[in-house]
Amino acid sequence: QHSALNSVNMKLSLLVLSSLSFANANVSDDSLRRRLSLAKIAGYSPATQVTDHCAIDMDQYAIEAELAKKTDSSFLAAEQIYNLGGSSKSFAKITLMTPLTSTVPKGTLIQGQTSDGMDSFGKAYGTYEKGRNIVRMAYQTSDDQNNHVGCMVGGLPLNYQQTEGCLANSGTITIGGSDYNYQYDPATENKSGRTIAGFSKDAGEKMRLSCDGCPYKDHQYFYDYYGVDEYGHQWVTAALNGGQTGYTRGNADFSVYGYDGKVEAAKKGTLFFNIFMYVIRELEDALDDCERDCLMEDCEDDPVHAWDEAVCFYTGSIEGQDGVTQNGKLLHQLADKRCHDFKTCGKNGGENEGNAKLNYDLFNLYALGKFQIQTKKCQEARGTVSEITRLMYIPFIQGTLRYAYRVGELNGDGGEKSAAEAAVFAAAILPRVHAANPDAAGIIYDNMKVGATKTSYLEVRKALESVYGDLGIKCADVGGLWNDGTNSYWKGGAPCGLIGDMDNDEDLIIISAGSALGGLFLVCFLAICCARMTQTSSTTAVPAKTDLEPITDGELS
Numbered sequence: 001q002h003s004a005l006n007s008v009n010m011k012l013s014l015l016v017l018s019s020l021s022f023a024n025a026n027v028s029d030d031s032l033r034r035r036l037s038l039a040k041i042a043g044y045s046p047a048t049q050v051t052d053h054c055a056i057d058m059d060q061y062a063i064e065a066e067l068a069k070k071t072d073s074s075f076l077a078a079e080q081i082y083n084l085g086g087s088s089k090s091f092a093k094i095t096l097m098t099p100l101t102s103t104v105p106k107g108t109l110i111q112g113q114t115s116d117g118m119d120s121f122g123k124a125y126g127t128y129e130k131g132r133n134i135v136r137m138a139y140q141t142s143d144d145q146n147n148h149v150g151c152m153v154g155g156l157p158l159n160y161q162q163t164e165g166c167l168a169n170s171g172t173i174t175i176g177g178s179d180y181n182y183q184y185d186p187a188t189e190n191k192s193g194r195t196i197a198g199f200s201k202d203a204g205e206k207m208r209l210s211c212d213g214c215p216y217k218d219h220q221y222f223y224d225y226y227g228v229d230e231y232g233h234q235w236v237t238a239a240l241n242g243g244q245t246g247y248t249r250g251n252a253d254f255s256v257y258g259y260d261g262k263v264e265a266a267k268k269g270t271l272f273f274n275i276f277m278y279v280i281r282e283l284e285d286a287l288d289d290c291e292r293d294c295l296m297e298d299c300e301d302d303p304v305h306a307w308d309e310a311v312c313f314y315t316g317s318i319e320g321q322d323g324v325t326q327n328g329k330l331l332h333q334l335a336d337k338r339c340h341d342f343k344t345c346g347k348n349g350g351e352n353e354g355n356a357k358l359n360y361d362l363f364n365l366y367a368l369g370k371f372q373i374q375t376k377k378c379q380e381a382r383g384t385v386s387e388i389t390r391l392m393y394i395p396f397i398q399g400t401l402r403y404a405y406r407v408g409e410l411n412g413d414g415g416e417k418s419a420a421e422a423a424v425f426a427a428a429i430l431p432r433v434h435a436a437n438p439d440a441a442g443i444i445y446d447n448m449k450v451g452a453t454k455t456s457y458l459e460v461r462k463a464l465e466s467v468y469g470d471l472g473i474k475c476a477d478v479g480g481l482w483n484d485g486t487n488s489y490w491k492g493g494a495p496c497g498l499i500g501d502m503d504n505d506e507d508l509i510i511i512s513a514g515s516a517l518g519g520l521f522l523v524c525f526l527a528i529c530c531a532r533m534t535q536t537s538s539t540t541a542v543p544a545k546t547d548l549e550p551i552t553d554g555e556l557s
Contacts, residue, residue: 042315042323046308051148052141053309057316058087060329062160064267070259079240084155085192091125093189096133097181104128110137112173145317154192196270199278204229212288218280225431232273239265252450261420272428282310283385290378303373338398342479390472399425408455423450436470
């Protein structure tokens, strides 16, 4: 909810935004999104303006807040946010009293006024032909992440909406120098062009059928396994409504769950399926743009802009400039949470607090890839994207192991909530496992699926570890299940290849050494590795967005 102080800040931001928009009235859209200095995204320095893209996590935040209420009406509200958005790519659909007198190209400056008489700037959302009387105005965005746009409505509940920068319901609007009288309904015709549902619903066209590099490899894994492009949308919609998916394999029937299970399946499904794959899509799109010959002015911005978008969709806005908050809602926060469970935090790993080693590694790769894209080293950037996508699966492996253990070894600790988390984590990694070994995927599904009658942690772990080589995953990448209470690994939870299980149970210590000499060598090798992992790193915390309230029963766990 927005406080009075935030309201004042928004009014000041709108004044600044209006002046900037007027000053840049004749500047190209591509130039507007470039800045000499932009705020960092969890340490990453974007080359283009992507505050509007980073704000997608505010939709995720609002979805989780509604789901946490666990009522029928709150689930309907969450589904509306999921489908209609509100926090990203805001536009107004307006009706002109007289038709356009000439064609309006996409990006043409549009100026109107808010209900308070303040200037409201935007640009043509698309190209509109002469004679048309319905146009869409994309609201101007700013470099200030906390106040990136003055109008946010879409499917957001009233307490999450921002309306002070919305166009008045009627008046005069200037489009490319020509004045038109207009009218519209601010409550229903201020919409969002970027939604979490859309990330999945458009996957077929954007990732398998119509892109330059189609089909994108990782999306193809999921298409081949689930049999549909919009697998994420099916999962989330079924979870929200207690329904069933219609996949070729890997189906889920959420009618067996109450609110606890449906909450976990839905809120994690939006992230693990829709947002995860869209991050990869933007990386692939950056490669497509990099390799495409530029035929238009400033099109060299397209590759790096897509790259910046990928970082935004991975991180979100709540993580701030340093990425050290515990309130984030996207994949950056997921990696940080799992590193605490598997002792893979810190720049060198081996720690159980702080930022994930995975995030340190990924953000080094994001910086490298940006440089490669900017300098047209497209093939080198392709290798960087492969390394990024390889690493991005690690938290799903960790989550699958964590909840297989909770359900199978700790007698269902956490009840339906843990069972649902087990199912959704497994569902996020199953397509990749299936591509490597269908039998291993079958074992994981049978143990982890929605409504599974039994779960064997040992079977799941062995099945996952059997494909590590195919996935390019190392034992150290995943780590082991760490027990803070005993300051040791859980029984059977030590990292694969490490003789460190509490009871030295041969069935639970997965080790491939074939002789005593090999075992001794392994112990010595790991001792050296452990010695090298004692270095720690320090980070300085920055406050998260001050208008966010903690969701006590809706946090990513």
